[in-house]
Amino acid sequence: MDYRRTLLKDLLTSPAGAEATAHGWVKTRRDSKGVSFVQLNDGSCFKDLQVVIESGSIPEDQLKHATTGAAVSFTGTMVDSPGEGQSVELKATSMTIYGEADPVTYPLQKKGATMEFLREIAHLRVRGNTFGAVTRVRNRAAAAVHNFFQNRGFYWVHTPIITASDCEGAGAMFAVSTLLHHAPDGGFVLSSKDPADDFFGKPAYLTVSGQLNVETFAMGLTNVYTFGPTFRAENSNTPRHLAEFWMIEPEMAFCDLDGDMNLAEEFVREVIQDIMDGCAPDLEFFNQRVEPELLKTLDHVVNSGFERMTYTEAVNLLVNSGETWEFPVSWGSDLQSEHERWLTEKKVGRPVILTDYPKEIKAFYMKQNEDGKTVRAMDVLVPRIGELIGGSQREDDLKKLEARIEELGLDKAAYWWYLDLRRYGSAPHAGFGLGFERLIMYVTGMKNIRDVIPFHRASGQAEF
Numbered sequence: 255m256d257y258r259r260t261l262l263k264d265l266l267t268s269p270a271g272a273e274a275t276a277h278g279w280v281k282t283r284r285d286s287k288g289v290s291f292v293q294l295n296d297g298s299c300f301k302d303l304q305v306v307i308e309s310g311s312i313p314e315d316q317l318k319h320a321t322t323g324a325a326v327s328f329t330g331t332m333v334d335s336p337g338e339g340q341s342v343e344l345k346a347t348s349m350t351i352y353g354e355a356d357p358v359t360y361p362l363q364k365k366g367a368t369m370e371f372l373r374e375i376a377h378l379r380v381r382g383n384t385f386g387a388v389t390r391v392r393n394r395a396a397a398a399v400h401n402f403f404q405n406r407g408f409y410w411v412h413t414p415i416i417t418a419s420d421c422e423g424a425g426a427m428f429a430v431s432t433l434l435h436h437a438p439d440g441g442f443v444l445s446s447k448d449p450a451d452d453f454f455g456k457p458a459y460l461t462v463s464g465q466l467n468v469e470t471f472a473m474g475l476t477n478v479y480t481f482g483p484t485f486r487a488e489n490s491n492t493p494r495h496l497a498e499f500w501m502i503e504p505e506m507a508f509c510d511l512d513g514d515m516n517l518a519e520e521f522v523r524e525v526i527q528d529i530m531d532g533c534a535p536d537l538e539f540f541n542q543r544v545e546p547e548l549l550k551t552l553d554h555v556v557n558s559g560f561e562r563m564t565y566t567e568a569v570n571l572l573v574n575s576g577e578t579w580e581f582p583v584s585w586g587s588d589l590q591s592e593h594e595r596w597l598t599e600k601k602v603g604r605p606v607i608l609t610d611y612p613k614e615i616k617a618f619y620m621k622q623n624e625d626g627k628t629v630r631a632m633d634v635l636v637p638r639i640g641e642l643i644g645g646s647q648r649e650d651d652l653k654k655l656e657a658r659i660e661e662l663g664l665d666k667a668a669y670w671w672y673l674d675l676r677r678y679g680s681a682p683h684a685g686f687g688l689g690f691e692r693l694i695m696y697v698t699g700m701k702n703i704r705d706v707i708p709f710h711r712a713s714g715q716a717e718f
């Protein structure tokens with residue numbers, strides 16, 4: 255056996271008359287007038303291969319094991335299919351059973367399973383239509399991300415997962431420590447309370463963002479990006495937050511906020527187009543079964559520019575909207591999902607980029623505007639999701655950055671290397687972070703972020 259077998263996606267386009275062996279997992283089996291029809295899938299494409307077993311061609315005491323979920327192979331001849339939905343099918347004359355799946359206990363039975371239920375069997379759900387499609391889209395999207403940057407001469411930088419600095423200053427970090435041990439009785443034992451005794455000799459965390467590290471590379475390689483896992487211990491049990499998610503963070507030297515927004519827009523549009531080109535059958539499924547109008551919206555996004563407005567303009571629109579908000583909004587307030595969605599869905603009807611937020615609600619590193627009140631920040635908001643991207647031009651003035659760090663009561667000494675970038679050869683630079691799972695939600699129409707990552711990590715959720 256070899257991985258270079260013919261996969262179902264190739265069998266489905268092979269000519270009638272070809273001898274073939276198809277390996278996969280049984281989706282369904284039905285019998286009609288002595289003929290058995292098995293829908294087989296190996297995940298290589300959305301479509302199942304129909305395997306037809308004529309009466310007597312495979313002994314029933316063998317065929318009876320071809321129940322939903324079983325791992326099997328069929329050998330026979332590809333023939334023109336009289337049925338709807340496929341041009342060829344496999345007329346099988348022999349079969350091998352690799353692994354049975356007891357129809358009484360196999361959890362992934364035919365239809366109607368809820369997303370919540372499927373989440374509980376995340377080790378098996380990839381065999382179903384939805385998660386197969388999500389996984390193929392995710393793969394294509396990841397490749398498209400790299401192609402986008404590689405084609406533009408950006409270098410991929412692998413920033414560390416473990417860090418001692420807090421990028422966002424939002425206090426949502428997971429501590430990394432070897433001082434804490436699991437005792438045999440199941441409790442915890444703290445072997446020392448002194449951070450100096452810890453593995454790194456000081457407090458360390460899982461990174462919330464690779465930005466600070468990738469900035470150092472932009473200040474030498476000019477155009478760079480990170481693409482890796484990031485972690486946030488925020489206790490927000492929402493359909494848009496995970497404790498572990500993947501983030502794409504480009505960073506560009508000699509670039510300002512306008513250049514940053516141009517990149518973000520180009521990026522979103524090109525990556526979506528690439529997924530539409532490469533995953534058409536999967537997106538067709540999402541369009542039919544998950545989000546009506548999905549393809550129309552994606553087409554619209556690819557072909558129309560994003561609206562741009564300042565935070566101040568957005569707040570004025572929200573205040574004068576006549577809507578009743580669950581969270582009151584006025585200048586200075588952090589926009590909530592309901593506000594973001596109203597702006598992009600109701601007001602603008604396509605993606606919108608908000609800029610120049612109040613400095614109080616944004617991170618310390620953002621470039622301060624002349625008005626002394628706002629910073630050169632931008633958020634890209636898209637329908638159904640809200641915030642897809644957060645970015646900014648960075649403060650490149652040493653004095654201003656130091657003043658802001660002090661003003662916020664952050665530990666200036668800990669940022670010594672970050673400040674050095676402003677001390678030696680500082681240059682205007684900008685970048686953004688895009689939540690990869692939010693992009694996948696947007697492209698697939700999936701409603702819960704837990705269903706677009708192979709194994710979700712959220713508060714109370716670390717099974718598998």
Ligand code: 4AD
Nearest residue numbers: 463465495496499503642643644645685686687689
């Ligand atoms: O807006 P955020 O916090 O920005 C940063 O981390 C910057 N350091 C990025 C940069 O400028 N290089 O996060 C960026 C994006 C958000 O817009 C959102 O899409 C996603 O990351 N995100 C999350 N996705 C899933 N679960 C969470 N808990 C997320 N928090 C942020």
Ligand code: MG
Nearest residue numbers: 633641643644
């Ligand atoms: Mg943000």
